[in-house]
Amino acid sequence: MALTREQMAMRVARELEDGFYVNLGIGIPTLVANYIPDGIDVMLQSENGLLGMGRFPTEEELDPDMINAGKQTVTARPGAAIFSSAESFAMIRGGHVDLTVLGAFEVDQNGNIASWMVPGKLIKGMGGAMDLVAGAENIICIMTHASKHGESKLLERCNLPLTGAGCINRVLTDLAYLEIKDGAFHLKERAPGVSVEEIKTLTAGKLVVPDQVPEMTFEA
Amino acid sequence: MALTREQMAMRVARELEDGFYVNLGIGIPTLVANYIPDGIDVMLQSENGLLGMGRFPTEEELDPDMINAGKQTVTARPGAAIFSSAESFAMIRGGHVDLTVLGAFEVDQNGNIASWMVPGKLIKGMGGAMDLVAGAENIICIMTHASKHGESKLLERCNLPLTGAGCINRVLTDLAYLEIKDGAFHLKERAPGVSVEEIKTLTAGKLVVPDQVPEMTFEA
Amino acid sequence: MAGFDKRVTSYEEAMEGIDSGMTVIAGGFGLCGIPENLIAEIKRRGVKDLTVYSNNCGVDGFGLGLLLEDKQISRFYASYVGENALFERQMLDEEIEVILTPQGTLAEKMRAGGAGIPAFYTATGYGTPIGEGKEVREFNGRHYILEESVVGDFAIVKGWKADRYGNVVYRDTAQNFNPMAATAGRITVVEVEEIVEPGELKPDQIHTPGIYVDRLIQGTFEKRIEKRTVHQG
């Protein structure tokens, strides 16, 4: 069974460490905040200028001056800091964020990522993604393993315009958790009930498969 | 009669305009603040991070956290702003300061200035002076016209290591007020009782003398 | 002593001198912290062929999106244009030239422009279409591209409080691009919710020192919320 969006978020949340400053991209990455493991504390950075993003506001707390990078209304947790976009990207570009989690259209075996543009079809812009992937040492991509038509998104080489070159080191898809190194995807874990064969079939890039590929487990 | 330090400050103060943001260097330039003409208001910028420098503090107001770029204790006027050194030099380098007044060892007919180093003798450093002369459109140098030994400091070409190249447009010495343009010093005014001949003798650089050179006047 | 009193009495006066063909740098992120009334005044004046630098182009019918209606913008530097159907159509019809710019690079271009730094190197965009045609240089074994800074004819800024000297503070995430925009205008116009007496803002807590501000006006703001999201449960 392919992972649900929630399970994908849960799995990535296990990569969080106590004391991590984390930037979560729009979409599934945002859900990661709901599954932060007990006993660890992470501080969420929102690139519009907020470090220490809290939960969504109640009706009474709603404030047009308090939004996140996805333009949603948010709150700040006690001990948050709020600053300018230049300061926010100084943090990001300067490598001060510990972990970045973001979505992608394609990732390839050399750690390239394409996430911002489908020529002739979709031009929304890169927002902060290019700065995030250039600045972070530690990036996890969350994405579906293949398109609805069964075309792999884990490629030998990205087809779409890149967001960043050689910057991605981990990918979580709905089928597998993989590391990227030495020009290949290294299969680390598979989704419950998903076979190694299925993952092989849907991975167009070079895939290194160890003898044992543990299945992910999720509490009910 | 050569101008006194106070008269030099008074003369330069006449160049101030209402609404000017002004950076005054250490030494005689600092005295300019004492002669701001009635009816005009200037805001003093101190490059350690203070815009709106006020008078020196009383004994009761003394505060080690409130100093100017000369390391003197100061106060802030109402409506002052205090900021980091990076912000301070963003202002300066970005050309936001309207007028800079600073001292110099030598100035030449091409607007070069030397003010920070006498090789083998004096190495105090340039502090903020190099940024100030590079950032300002409007700079007045205050200096003595010649050394104690009668050697001109207004030269064809500076001998000492430069602080900035082609950046000075006005000079007030103890003998004269001059503008620098088109590769020459243009004599604009002379100190009371100082002859054009005397100024000519003590100016090593190219000097342009108009038919009329008004004498400066100072109220008693 | 009117020298440092930056207040103007009308939005007309606030935007006096803006003309077709000029470059405008605008603060704001989405609809948060945008100079609503200064934008409206630009629309009223009907100036055309503007080059605009701003993170987004508002939404249809609000924010900078208003300037699309009469095709006042011919060139736009932004990081994200996903919330605006009219913008997308004008872009695809090539009525507007869009130079997509990474968000951090856009912020730094403004900051550098105001700070007298004509260009800087960044790793952002290296190896992507954004880096094409730009100088690449290696520092400490990593590749960076050269990005040039920007100075606008006008900068339009939304603050929270200011004193008449033009010292400004921003509120919460309505700060965003505003402080950098404020430094990067040949003429910087700031509109705020409240003008306070000099001395009321703590000197070491001012976000934008008055030296950057040319004109100041107090306005009223709609402050529309783009994605109202509330806590479940």
Add this chain to the structure above:
Amino acid sequence: MAGFDKRVTSYEEAMEGIDSGMTVIAGGFGLCGIPENLIAEIKRRGVKDLTVYSNNCGVDGFGLGLLLEDKQISRFYASYVGENALFERQMLDEEIEVILTPQGTLAEKMRAGGAGIPAFYTATGYGTPIGEGKEVREFNGRHYILEESVVGDFAIVKGWKADRYGNVVYRDTAQNFNPMAATAGRITVVEVEEIVEPGELKPDQIHTPGIYVDRLIQGTFEKRIEKRTVHQG
């Protein structure tokens, strides 16, 4: 959940890991806003051959001047060295290499280092000895030189108040180089006069967000005045 508690309990712990040959970036301007006790701890440890970036080198017997006594500094980037006889002697005797750096360039080198910008162009120093050997480039008809940024092994910073997450505010002109230094250390150590509860500092009024800070300690300070100047009359 100790993850974001940056507090350490001793100055020894605060400077743990500093070693001979390292690069240290220090906040402060003259004797104003200097990390007095962190400097004292570096002296106590006796580490040598340090490269230090700071605007000044304190005075004889106080501030960074203390590190001269046992010749702990071998290379110093500063804009001004005029207040320190020992420093001048060591410089003339070539016991210490001094790289005089314009004040704004020094501040920007730290800021850029912390912000992931490896180099930037500035007009400051063009045509002077500071520009010698550096790349010159023309932008819009003006000449600029290329300056590289700096990241230190340690940054030592003096703040006023901080919460345990490392969010710092500075007081008045004791701010100076401290916020930039704070961004530019691989390990950034901040000493403050008071540690307050998280939430006590207004989020949009924090000068140094905690993400830059690795260690935090509350200390007591002499705060010596370098040039006591009082109002006459």
